[in-house]
Amino acid sequence: MKVTFLGTGTSQGVPVIGCTCDVCRSLDFRDKRLRTSVAIESHGNSFIVDTGPDFRQQMLREQVKRVDAVIFTHAHRDHTAGLDDVRAYNFMQNMDMPVYGTQPVLEQLKTEYAYAFAEVYYPGIPRLTLREINDSKFTINNVDITPLPVMHLKLPVLGFRIKNFSYITDANFIPEETYERLQGTEILVLNALQREKHISHFNFEEAIAVAMRVQAKRTYFTHISHKLGLHAEVSAELPDNFHLAYDGLQITC
Ligand SMILES: [Zn+2]
Ligand SMILES: [Zn+2]
Numbered sequence: 001m002k003v004t005f006l007g008t009g010t011s012q013g014v015p016v017i018g019c020t021c022d023v024c025r026s027l028d029f030r031d032k033r034l035r036t037s038v039a040i041e042s043h044g045n046s047f048i049v050d051t052g053p054d055f056r057q058q059m060l061r062e063q064v065k066r067v068d069a070v071i072f073t074h075a076h077r078d079h080t081a082g083l084d085d086v087r088a089y090n091f092m093q094n095m096d097m098p099v100y101g102t103q104p105v106l107e108q109l110k111t112e113y114a115y116a117f118a119e120v121y122y123p124g125i126p127r128l129t130l131r132e133i134n135d136s137k138f139t140i141n142n143v144d145i146t147p148l149p150v151m152h153l154k155l156p157v158l159g160f161r162i163k164n165f166s167y168i169t170d171a172n173f174i175p176e177e178t179y180e181r182l183q184g185t186e187i188l189v190l191n192a193l194q195r196e197k198h199i200s201h202f203n204f205e206e207a208i209a210v211a212m213r214v215q216a217k218r219t220y221f222t223h224i225s226h227k228l229g230l231h232a233e234v235s236a237e238l239p240d241n242f243h244l245a246y247d248g249l250q251i252t253c
């Protein structure tokens with residue numbers, strides 16, 4: 001299995017428009033963060049988790065030739081705004097794109113992309129097949145996926161575990177049942193927004209505490225704000241086997 005970090009930035013991305021802080025002016029490529037998303041290759045399948053506003057650019061950068069399904073964690077715009085561009089894969093693969101999400105997520109997509117669900121078909125619009133999921137395990141083309149329910153302030157969000165890889169973005173609370181689902185995971189990806197406390201995301205300290213409890217062999221932080229600090233400096237502070245993810249990072253597991 002191979003995972004590519006397509007984007008590791010919070011909702012505004014890094015650099016932030018108009019900001020002149022050290023991080024936003026950094027020349028280190030690891031300080032340039034598109035909106036959070038990953039590509040997962042497993043058993044010959046190519047899955048994308050979330051299609052944020054940078055989806056098109058991410059697909060071009062990583063030269064993704066095929067997408068078998070899009071899986072959504074939740075329906076905030078920084079995770080959904082690029083969905084229209086799956087059209088490219090509709091054309092190339094000559095198939096509708098399977099889109100997985102909870103019922104509220106699919107409802108939100110139907111509102112945001114109403115033209116894609118209109119009675120009268122307009123040629124060239126994205127062709128989406130919505131597939132509802134909940135907290136129970138599901139399978140896409142022989143790949144078993146375990147949802148990891150977490151809370152993002154008051155919004156239920158799903159993380160996903162495939163074998164020993166677990167991915168959680170946009171959370172500030174993990175229920176006990178989800179800690180049980182995380183047992184034995186070798187790789188944990190978790191959101192770590194900034195140093196200050198935040199109402200809907202784990203901050204740096206909280207993310208380290210959660211990851212210490214999960215005890216994965218390797219932990220990668222994502223959904224990072226310019227307020228967290230320079231990649232090189234923050235990385236140097238991290239405990240062993242903890243890393244800040246960066247755009248383009250690939251891991252095999
Ligand atoms: Zn987000
Ligand atoms: Zn900045």
Ligand SMILES: [Zn+2]
Nearest residue numbers: 074076152170
């Ligand atoms: Zn969110």
